[in-house]
Amino acid sequence: MLSQKTIDIVKSTAPILETHGVDITTYFYKTMFEAHPELLNIFNHANQSQGRQQTALANTVYAAAQYIDQLEVLLPTVKQIAQKHRSLTVKPEHYPIVGEYLLKAIKGVLGDAATDEIIGAWGEAYGVIAQVFIDIEKEMYAEAAEKSGGWEDFKEFIVEKKVTESSLITSFYLKAKDGVSVPWYLPGQYITVRLSIPGQKHLLNRQYSLSQAPGSDSFRISVKREADHNPQGKVSNYLHDRLNVGDTIEASAPAGDFYLEKGEQPVALISGGVGITPMMAMLGSIAENEPNRKTVFVHAARNKDAHAFGEEAGALVEKLNDGKMYIAYEAKKDESEVCDITGYVSRDFLQQVIESNSVCYVCGPISFMRAVVSHLTALGFSKNNIKYEFFGPALALEA
Ligand SMILES: Cc1cc2nc3c(=O)[nH]c(=O)nc-3n(C[C@H](O)[C@H](O)[C@H](O)COP(=O)(O)OP(=O)(O)OC[C@H]3O[C@@H](n4cnc5c(N)ncnc54)[C@H](O)[C@@H]3O)c2cc1C
Numbered sequence: 001m002l003s004q005k006t007i008d009i010v011k012s013t014a015p016i017l018e019t020h021g022v023d024i025t026t027y028f029y030k031t032m033f034e035a036h037p038e039l040l041n042i043f044n045h046a047n048q049s050q051g052r053q054q055t056a057l058a059n060t061v062y063a064a065a066q067y068i069d070q071l072e073v074l075l076p077t078v079k080q081i082a083q084k085h086r087s088l089t090v091k092p093e094h095y096p097i098v099g100e101y102l103l104k105a106i107k108g109v110l111g112d113a114a115t116d117e118i119i120g121a122w123g124e125a126y127g128v129i130a131q132v133f134i135d136i137e138k139e140m141y142a143e144a145a146e147k148s149g150g151w152e153d154f155k156e157f158i159v160e161k162k163v164t165e166s167s168l169i170t171s172f173y174l175k176a177k178d179g180v181s182v183p184w185y186l187p188g189q190y191i192t193v194r195l196s197i198p199g200q201k202h203l204l205n206r207q208y209s210l211s212q213a214p215g216s217d218s219f220r221i222s223v224k225r226e227a228d229h230n231p232q233g234k235v236s237n238y239l240h241d242r243l244n245v246g247d248t249i250e251a252s253a254p255a256g257d258f259y260l261e262k263g264e265q266p267v268a269l270i271s272g273g274v275g276i277t278p279m280m281a282m283l284g285s286i287a288e289n290e291p292n293r294k295t296v297f298v299h300a301a302r303n304k305d306a307h308a309f310g311e312e313a314g315a316l317v318e319k320l321n322d323g324k325m326y327i328a329y330e331a332k333k334d335e336s337e338v339c340d341i342t343g344y345v346s347r348d349f350l351q352q353v354i355e356s357n358s359v360c361y362v363c364g365p366i367s368f369m370r371a372v373v374s375h376l377t378a379l380g381f382s383k384n385n386i387k388y389e390f391f392g393p394a395l396a397l398e399a
């Protein structure tokens with residue numbers, strides 16, 4: 001229990017954190033990795049270089065400070081982060097390290113303004129917040145291990161099949177090396193894969209959504225080659241170019257809080273580019289378990305060459321008694337490319353094809369999600385009926 005004085009100090013200093021949050025978390029990561037380079041085996045270095053992880057952590061620390069006396073408000077966010085922590089094997093012994101360097105960073109950035117009293121209050125508050133994470137994560141580890149076919153940390157998988165899905169996306173079917181069938185998962189969840197790449201000093205971890213409905217004995221992930229920017233994506237290019245049938249890769253158990261909820265409510269699955277992966281698991285699950293559910297599948301791709309899972313999604317929609325599929329190509333190469341929309345998915349289009357009482361699942365590039373979520377909000381869909389997944393550290397789209 002925190003004293004009222006500690007709560008008051010933490011709340012009154014929260015606005016300083018809002019202003020200096022990213023400076024503090026940038027300082028924090030730099031000094032922590034200098035002292036504990038072994039942690040570079042679990043963090044994503046690209047997210048660090050782009051500042052996304054620093055921003056995500058700063059936002060959470062700021063929110064935790066604001067709600068320090070009613071942490072239950074933050075539980076959904078904590079659970080989402082804890083899912084990712086669990087999938088990366090963050091353990092209780094890591095929390096004191098993060099706490100130490102976070103406090104040093106607050107002191108380092110704020111200087112004399114961060115008095116001993118303030119640092120003391122923040123130290124206490126961090127302990128309380130860390131314990132909330134540790135308790136939730138303990139339950140998640142136990143749940144992952146106790147499931148039929150489950151395990152706690154990482155486990156070895158063999159690439160069973162490698163299939164080209166489009167000019168940019170390739171699927172990998174992963175079968176457990178010990179021969180045990182993979183556990184049941186919720187359609188929309190992801191796994192973390194961990195690789196040791198020749199020439200790279202540290203292990204590389206990346207999340208990939210499971211791109212087929214649960215129930216098979218292996219996982220399928222579908223990876224987009226990140227080749228548009230410099231430097232090129234490390235893991236996706238390695239997977240495309242070097243990981244072949246028969247090779248071994250490590251994976252942690254399925255995680256994530258973006259998943260299809262069963263029910264009567266009509267559903268809209270709206271994806272852009274490789275954001276189609278969780279939607280394939282959801283669509284497959286609807287086809288198998290809820291074929292009467294009214295479903296609209298909207299997918300936006302750059303063009304026909306980049307359009308993955310066209311036939312597979314079409315076949316799944318065919319199995320539905322009330323299902324529709326719409327495809328948008330940003331720019332058709334020529335008139336032989338057939339689609340329902342040329343250009344971006346517009347607000348008017350969404351209004352025409354999605355029933356107003358639907359629950360909408362959205363996944364794609366950030367700009368795509370920002371546009372679609374703002375269209376859906378403007379059309380009157382409530383927050384509860386708009387669910388989205390980031391393929392990177394979560395941001396607040398509404399901000
Ligand atoms: C929940 C979740 C689900 C996901 N599901 C999928 C999925 O189903 N399919 C899929 O393909 N991806 C998915 N992703 C994304 C995936 O985890 C990887 O982020 C993606 O494959 C890129 O990894 P990479 O190693 O190839 O690229 P990285 O090496 O991580 O690089 C990513 C980007 O950062 C840039 N970058 C790297 N280093 C620097 C630097 N020093 N300075 C500036 N920019 C830099 C690169 O140019 C590149 O554009 C998912 C992510 C999450 C969080």
Ligand code: HEM
Nearest residue numbers: 042043044047053056057060081090094095098130393394
């Ligand atoms: C109370 C303390 C902590 C808070 C508030 C916190 C917060 C966060 C947040 C907001 C994210 C981004 C989630 C997302 O991807 O959407 C995250 C990711 C992550 N956290 Fe924590 N975290 C804490 C403790 C720790 C600890 C102790 C470790 C282990 C050393 C850790 C390791 C990670 C890693 C590896 C990621 C993924 C980073 C990436 O993909 O770049 N965190 N955390």
